[in-house]
Amino acid sequence: MAYNTVVEDNIDILVVGAGLGGTGAAWEARYWGQNKKIVIAEKANIDRSGAVAQGLYAINCYMGTRWGENKPEDHVRYARMDLMGMVREDLLFDMARHVDSAVHQFEEWGLPIMRDPKTGHYQREGRWQIMIHGESYKPIVAEAAKKSADKVYNRICVTHLLMDDAKENRVAGAVGFNVRTGDYHVFKSKTVIVGAGGASNIFKPRSVGEGAGRVWYAPWSSGSAYGLMIQAGAKMTQMENRIVLARFKDGYGPVGAYFLHLKTYTQNCNGEEYESKWFPALTEMVGKEYLDTEGQHLSHKPIPTCLRNHAFISEVNAGRGPIHMVTMEAFQDPHLEEIGWHNFLGMTVGQAVLWAATDVNPKYENPELTTSEPYVMGSHATGCGAWCSGPEDVSPPEYYWGYNRMTTVEGLFGAGDAVGGTPHAFSSGSFTEGRLAAKAACKYIDDGKAEGIRVTDEQIQRRREEIYKPMEHYRIFRNEITAGSVNPNYINPRQGLDRLQKLMDEYCAGATVNYMTNDKLLQIGLKKLKLMEEDLEKVAAEDIHELLRAWELKHRHLTSEAVMQHTLFRKETRWPGYYYRGDAMKLDDANWHVLTVSRRDPATGEYTMEKAPCYHLVGAGE
Amino acid sequence: MPTFVYMTRCDGCGYCVDICPSDIMHIDKVTRRAYNIEPNMCWECYSCVKACPMDAIDVRGYAEFAPLGHSVRVRRDEEKGVIAWRIKFRNGEKDMELLAPITTKPWGKHIPQLADVPAPSQAMRDSQLLFNEPKYIRLDEGDLHTLASNGLVMKEGVYY
Numbered sequence: 001m002a003y004n005t006v007v008e009d010n011i012d013i014l015v016v017g018a019g020l021g022g023t024g025a026a027w028e029a030r031y032w033g034q035n036k037k038i039v040i041a042e043k044a045n046i047d048r049s050g051a052v053a054q055g056l057y058a059i060n061c062y063m064g065t066r067w068g069e070n071k072p073e074d075h076v077r078y079a080r081m082d083l084m085g086m087v088r089e090d091l092l093f094d095m096a097r098h099v100d101s102a103v104h105q106f107e108e109w110g111l112p113i114m115r116d117p118k119t120g121h122y123q124r125e126g127r128w129q130i131m132i133h134g135e136s137y138k139p140i141v142a143e144a145a146k147k148s149a150d151k152v153y154n155r156i157c158v159t160h161l162l163m164d165d166a167k168e169n170r171v172a173g174a175v176g177f178n179v180r181t182g183d184y185h186v187f188k189s190k191t192v193i194v195g196a197g198g199a200s201n202i203f204k205p206r207s208v209g210e211g212a213g214r215v216w217y218a219p220w221s222s223g224s225a226y227g228l229m230i231q232a233g234a235k236m237t238q239m240e241n242r243i244v245l246a247r248f249k250d251g252y253g254p255v256g257a258y259f260l261h262l263k264t265y266t267q268n269c270n271g272e273e274y275e276s277k278w279f280p281a282l283t284e285m286v287g288k289e290y291l292d293t294e295g296q297h298l299s300h301k302p303i304p305t306c307l308r309n310h311a312f313i314s315e316v317n318a319g320r321g322p323i324h325m326v327t328m329e330a331f332q333d334p335h336l337e338e339i340g341w342h343n344f345l346g347m348t349v350g351q352a353v354l355w356a357a358t359d360v361n362p363k364y365e366n367p368e369l370t371t372s373e374p375y376v377m378g379s380h381a382t383g384c385g386a387w388c389s390g391p392e393d394v395s396p397p398e399y400y401w402g403y404n405r406m407t408t409v410e411g412l413f414g415a416g417d418a419v420g421g422t423p424h425a426f427s428s429g430s431f432t433e434g435r436l437a438a439k440a441a442c443k444y445i446d447d448g449k450a451e452g453i454r455v456t457d458e459q460i461q462r463r464r465e466e467i468y469k470p471m472e473h474y475r476i477f478r479n480e481i482t483a484g485s486v487n488p489n490y491i492n493p494r495q496g497l498d499r500l501q502k503l504m505d506e507y508c509a510g511a512t513v514n515y516m517t518n519d520k521l522l523q524i525g526l527k528k529l530k531l532m533e534e535d536l537e538k539v540a541a542e543d544i545h546e547l548l549r550a551w552e553l554k555h556r557h558l559t560s561e562a563v564m565q566h567t568l569f570r571k572e573t574r575w576p577g578y579y580y581r582g583d584a585m586k587l588d589d590a591n592w593h594v595l596t597v598s599r600r601d602p603a604t605g606e607y608t609m610e611k612a613p614c615y616h617l618v619g620a621g622e
Numbered sequence: 623m624p625t626f627v628y629m630t631r632c633d634g635c636g637y638c639v640d641i642c643p644s645d646i647m648h649i650d651k652v653t654r655r656a657y658n659i660e661p662n663m664c665w666e667c668y669s670c671v672k673a674c675p676m677d678a679i680d681v682r683g684y685a686e687f688a689p690l691g692h693s694v695r696v697r698r699d700e701e702k703g704v705i706a707w708r709i710k711f712r713n714g715e716k717d718m719e720l721l722a723p724i725t726t727k728p729w730g731k732h733i734p735q736l737a738d739v740p741a742p743s744q745a746m747r748d749s750q751l752l753f754n755e756p757k758y759i760r761l762d763e764g765d766l767h768t769l770a771s772n773g774l775v776m777k778e779g780v781y782y
Contacts (some may be wrong), residue, residue, distance in 0.1 A: 001638070027736070028736075028752060028753055029705070030737055031736040031737035031739065031742065031752075031753040032742060032747070032753075034736070034737050034741055036745065042643065044642070044643040044644070045640060045641050045642075045643070047641065048641050048642075048643050048667070048669040049643050050643075053643045053665075053667050053669055054665070054669065065759060065767075066759075066760045068719045071767070071772060072767050072772070073772055073774060092752075093767075093769070097759070097766060097767035098752055099761065100756065100758070100759050100760070101752060101754060101755050101756075101758035101759045104726050104756065104758045104759075105754070108727075108732055109727065109730075109732055109733050110703075110725040110726050110727030110728075110729070110732060111725070111726075112722075112723045112724070112725065112726050130693075133722045133723045133724065135698070135705050135722065135724045135727055136705075136724035139729075139730075141727065143729060143730040143733055147730070147733055147735055147736070148736055148737075149735075155645075162758035179645055207684075207686075208686060209662065209684075209685065209686050210624060210661045210662055210684060210685045211624075211662070211686055212662040212663075213661070213662050213663045213664045213666075213682035214626070214665070214666070214684065215665075218643065218644075218665055218667075219644060219664075219665050220643050220645075220663075220665075222643045250684070254669070263737050310745075316626050341709070341718065341720060342720060343626060343722060344723055345696075345705075345722070346722065348666070349666055349668045349694060349696075350665070350666045350681075351683075352694050352707075352709055353681055353683055353688075353692065353694045353713075354683060354684075354688060355665060355689075356683075356692035356694055356710060356711050356716075357682075357683030357684075357688035357689060357690075357692040357712055358683075358687075358688060358689065358712075359711050359712055359713045359715070361711070361715070361716055391750055391769055393750055393769070394769055396727065435752050436752070443747065446747075455649050471641055485636075500640060530665065536741065545645060545648070545659065546647060554745070599691070601631060617774065618774060619774065
């Protein structure tokens with residue numbers, strides 16, 4: 001094929017994916033590596049890419065230590081409880097102690113942060129959330145990243161990481177293609193910081209047809225953070241910890257500001273409070289430590305997100321759906337009504353479009369809620385991602401191998417969705433993780449750890465052939481049929497995505513099976529994923545755009561396999577409301593108060609699973 | 623709720639193609655105007671709508687269940703630092719105009735060039751501090767948090 005090969009050599013730090021994690025990495029890298037070559041490779045356009053592309057109305061992770069509002073350990077306690085005990089406390093503490101400085105920078109750069117008129121502090125939405133006018137959040141942080149980077153390559157779909165041919169298990173850059181020109185891009189780099197996204201669209205969405213892209217998490221978040229690292233042989237953790245969200249039905253409008261700031265609440269079809277009814281039985285399942293129905297209001301421990309989902313799902317299954325958000329009271333206040341609408345316009349315009357289209361005025365009608373399909377990500381209320389080193393002053397030996405946020409592949413770092421075990425980082429925490437990874441990457445280079453990297457032409461050529469294979473496959477077989485998309489020799493990326501979503505939904509606890517699975521179902525699912533892997537060798541791309549979709553599909557497939565393997569390995573229902581193991585319904589702290597860690601052998605595709613200790617660095621506190 | 627492009631307004635400038643995070647705004651080879659090539663991968667994030675200098679791009683509700691006749695229009699003004707929205711319900715009963723700031727400072731001017739700031743000392747490199755810390759964490763004299771500074775002792779891990 002006549003595409004050019006474009007080689008960018010002598011890079012010190014390559015940032016793959018410039019969402020909030022990647023922009024943080026590029027920005028900070030310049031300070032610690034003023035003489036270093038920093039390059040960004042972004043799949044879309046850095047000005048509007050990643051999950052924050054359309055904006056945010058809140059920064060969900062802000063301590064407020066300058067006003068004595070919270071300490072980092074408070075946030076660790078909160079995130080640990082929300083994730084039913086399973087977090088990397090070292091990474092969380094580290095993120096939380098730095099996150100305020102990132103937010104203070106955003107304000108200096110021009111991000112409009114709302115303030116409480118009485119106290120002068122940032123306007124709180126909840127204990128951890130502050131309210132912003134964040135429509136331009138992404139363009140603002142993109143500006144910072146562009147100021148620091150030597151070069152920004154937009155529209156590069158990074159498909160693989162390059163590995164060092166001189167030393168095993170060391171990264172040496174990345175390769176991909178330009179989705180506009182089709183050119184093959186080779187980035188030879190001493191370190192790589194993966195700031196790519198988590199995975200939407202690996203489970204069948206509730207939306208159908210034309211609206212299939214109307215999902216909660218961005219449809220362009222194709223699991224590349226995981227696909228790239230899994231392929232390179234990095235160890236992954238907590239991949240079973242997928243997230244299900246309660247959101248406004250069909251539009252997926254956010255509920256955070258509604259619950260926390262507008263003080264709206266939910267009720268069933270009969271207008272009854274239902275949530276607490278499900279807690280006594282649920283306490284049996286998860287134990288009093290995680291759900292103390294009598295003492296919860298005294299301890300001020302919030303109910304974990306997944307358990308609130310469980311109550312929602314159970315009530316609907318009992319035939320008392322739909323669940324409504326009671327907005328009619330709050331919306332009588334014109335100020336609150338305006339906030340309610342701005343909340344959508346700032347981050348989920350689709351919900352405003354939906355209400356306008358269906359004449360739902362929340363001032364006079366309580367809108368419906370629903371639970372979403374599952375998502376795999378590492379920065380929201382869930383902690384999938386790579387098994388990374390923590391900081392030296394906090395981490396116990398099992399969590400520390402020298403360089404903060406470095407994965408088990410040397411020179412390969414993560415930020416945001418890419419880092420496992422750090423839920424509740426959200427946008428500001430992801431940016432902060434990028435900063436931490438950048439400092440560590442500079443240190444790694446300065447320590448001489450990246451000396452002698454060699455990338456053979458054979459590796460570069462092999463990846464080139466692999467990348468364009470879907471187009472070659474299409475060219476060879478397209479004329480065997482008259483017209484149309486039904487071909488005995490290939491499937492197109494959309495057909496592949498439909499297959500992946502169907503099997504993940506049915507075998508790995510998606511929405512249509514009420515988030516339920518078991519050993520037998522997972523075994524069948526894994527078998528089908530293997531068959532699908534064979535078919536992915538025959539996926540066909542008609543043009544460069546379809547080639548992009550083909551590689552997104554391959555990354556999603558790799559992510560899915562990890563999710564399936566982890567879900568099979570953890571023989572308990574750790575997060576009821578996110579998913580259920582029907583054959584192991586109870587939370588089993590005796591055997592599973594551990595972090596799960598996997599590695600896929602890049603040569604054979606075989607998985608090995610292990611348990612890692614779950615350290616509690618922070619006490620129970622007040 | 624995908625985007626679409628009005629034929630009479632689009633001049634094929636390609637701003638939407640440049641900005642779309644999902645790579646679905648393309649220029650039609652025959653008409654030389656933009657269109658959405660893959661509605662089912664559209665997040666209706668409005669990036670293209672905001673970028674279009676001709677106001678040629680709009681969004682309409684799902685064909686599957688959303689009735690026609692509504693509109694949510696936007697104008698984003700970088701110079702003034704504001705974004706204006708107009709939401710019209712299909713039944714005509716609600717017509718809202720909302721305005722919000724998008725920035726408080728001129729674009730990029732208050733973002734320092736880190737290549738030009740004084741280089742970090744070795745002590746800074748050896749510490750856990752990031753750029754402008756600890757000043758930026760607390761904006762006072764406080765130092766970085768450590769387990770010890772916060773009175774925390776590492777507890778034994780739980781491992782089976």
